[in-house]
Amino acid sequence: MREQLKEYRTLGRTGLKVSPLGLGVMTYGWGADKKEAREIFDLYREEGGNFFDTADMYSGGESESWLGEFVSDAHAREEVVIATKFSFNAQPGNPNAGGNGRKNIFRALEGSLKRLRTDYVDVYILHAWDRVTPVEEVMSTLNDLVRAGKVRHIGFSDAPAWYASRAQTLAELRGYERLALLQLEYSLVSRNLEREHVPLAMETGISIVPWSPLASGFLTGKYRRENGEIVGSGRVFDYKDSGNPTLEKFSKREKNWEILDAVLAAAKELGKTPVEIALAWVIGRPQVTSVLVGATKKDQLELNLSALALELPPEIESRLTQVSRLESTELDHFFEPTMQGMIHGGVPVRRGLG
Numbered sequence: 001m002r003e004q005l006k007e008y009r010t011l012g013r014t015g016l017k018v019s020p021l022g023l024g025v026m027t028y029g030w031g032a033d034k035k036e037a038r039e040i041f042d043l044y045r046e047e048g049g050n051f052f053d054t055a056d057m058y059s060g061g062e063s064e065s066w067l068g069e070f071v072s073d074a075h076a077r078e079e080v081v082i083a084t085k086f087s088f089n090a091q092p093g094n095p096n097a098g099g100n101g102r103k104n105i106f107r108a109l110e111g112s113l114k115r116l117r118t119d120y121v122d123v124y125i126l127h128a129w130d131r132v133t134p135v136e137e138v139m140s141t142l143n144d145l146v147r148a149g150k151v152r153h154i155g156f157s158d159a160p161a162w163y164a165s166r167a168q169t170l171a172e173l174r175g176y177e178r179l180a181l182l183q184l185e186y187s188l189v190s191r192n193l194e195r196e197h198v199p200l201a202m203e204t205g206i207s208i209v210p211w212s213p214l215a216s217g218f219l220t221g222k223y224r225r226e227n228g229e230i231v232g233s234g235r236v237f238d239y240k241d242s243g244n245p246t247l248e249k250f251s252k253r254e255k256n257w258e259i260l261d262a263v264l265a266a267a268k269e270l271g272k273t274p275v276e277i278a279l280a281w282v283i284g285r286p287q288v289t290s291v292l293v294g295a296t297k298k299d300q301l302e303l304n305l306s307a308l309a310l311e312l313p314p315e316i317e318s319r320l321t322q323v324s325r326l327e328s329t330e331l332d333h334f335f336e337p338t339m340q341g342m343i344h345g346g347v348p349v350r351r352g353l354g
Contacts (some may be wrong), residue, residue, distance in 0.1 A: 004308035006048035009289045012180035013205040014153055016122065018081050020283060021308060022051035023301075024211065024292040028066045029059030031296035039298050041070045045080075047305055053183075053209075053292050055085035055127055056112050068116035077118060084112050085157060085183075087127035100126055100133040102141045109150060124151040125183060129159040135166045143176040155209070157183035161196035168204045179206050181289070186210030186282055188219060188263065188324040189256045195326065198287050207289035213282040214275060214293075218256065219263055221274035255324075262323045266316045279307035281320050 008017035023044045028037045052071075054063045064084060071077055086108035089098025096103050113119060124145065126138060145151040154177055156164050164182060171178040182201055184193045186208065193208070201208050214220055223232035260274075267274045282291050295301035312320070333339060340349075 002047045002305055002308060005305060008050070009207075011123070011153065011209075011289055012155075012207045013178065014180050016081060016153055016180065018051040018290045019049045020290055021049065021279075021305060022053050022083075022209065022290045022292045023049055024053045024294040025063050025067050026054070026058045027063075027294050027296050028054075029062030031294075034066060036297060037066050038070055040295050040301050041067070042074075043298050043301055044305075045074070045076065049305075050079060051081045051083070051290055053083045053211075054116075055088075055125075056090070056108050056115075057085075057088040057127070061111070061115050064112055064115035068118065072117045081122045082116060082118070083123035083125055083155070083183075084116065084121055085125040085127035086112070087130060099130040100138050101130075102137055105138075105141050105145070109145065113150070120149060121151050123153045123155055123180065125155040125157050125181070126159060127157050129163055135163060136170060139167050139170050139174075139176050143171075146177040153177070153180040155179055155181035155183060155206075157211075158185075161200050164197070164206075165200050165204075168200075168206065172204075179204075181207045181209045183209045183211060183292070185212045186285070186288070187213050187215040188259050188278055188281055188320060189215045189253070191324060191326055195329075198285075201287045206287075208285075208287045209290050209292060210282055210285075210288060211292045213291050214278055215256075219260060219274055219278040221260070221264055221267070225257065259320075259324045262320055266312075266320060269316065270310075270313075272310060273303060275303050276307040276310050277312070277316075277320075279304060280310040280312050281317065283307065284312065284317065 005019050005021060007020060009020060010016060011018050023040070025037070032040060052067055054067055056064060058064070067082070071080055071082070086105055087098065087100055090108070090111070091097035097107065098104055109121070109124065112121065124142065142151065142154045146154065156167065156179055164179065168179050170176060182197055184197055186193055187210070190212065198208060200206065217223070223230055225231070263274045263277050266277045270277070279291065279293070282288060293301070293304040295304065
């Protein structure tokens, strides 16, 4: 039992308590076969974990089905927190079998409930912004599902900050269920959410729940460059020639290799693995409540969980934060000390709350 995994945190401004590392089961039916998937599920629970994340489109619904079976066999429904997602189309050619409109949300949830073998979902998440559905429709629909008892809490994943901000404001003004989480890609090589999503989350009480904290395996240290070519072993090579943006982390961003070098140096200095270093950095970021990790084998999960015991020394944390910092934009200059000094008359001013 890992006591750090049982140091539960409340999700957003709710009373729902989740582990600081959540288990993403996207790999069920894709990278892990059923035997391996059950072993990963059992290990995570044995170690004290309670937060599982899936989606209706993962492995064509197989991820939800396996998770539902494992939870049912363990008689653990009231002990675990299940998050699942909707948005992606289930019937090519039928535009109403995807997206974030009321018709599809109802369709998607009924399918998820059947596969998960449950009559409610703990957290129901908009998987991706569809660019067309008014946020008023999304929030009223999700609120109706909460009132009907089919959903306990709600969240957004992969949506613009302005859209999530409108959603939270509508919830506050109309008495709807508020967003409990924003599920977004976040790692040392993917920090764009810090521009707007993190300030939004801090202002309105939303938890950040990162996915891909190891940058699709880039930060594990198992990949390197030789003569301009990426070498190593891993599933990332399955994406070769597919157009998947995952490969951009490996081939198109020189800065990412500098960040990886810093992670490797920190790992050597502390006698830890790159995985532990990269995860520990994300776990410690502002507004992060639970970090989603995935695994295809038990030893991968064990390594991920070991990061909870690592507290990065301030100098190393600062070094990693500095090497991976975002480039400033024109707008950022207005928020820096010189311009702020001009606004406040040269006198230091800080908010009294928050």
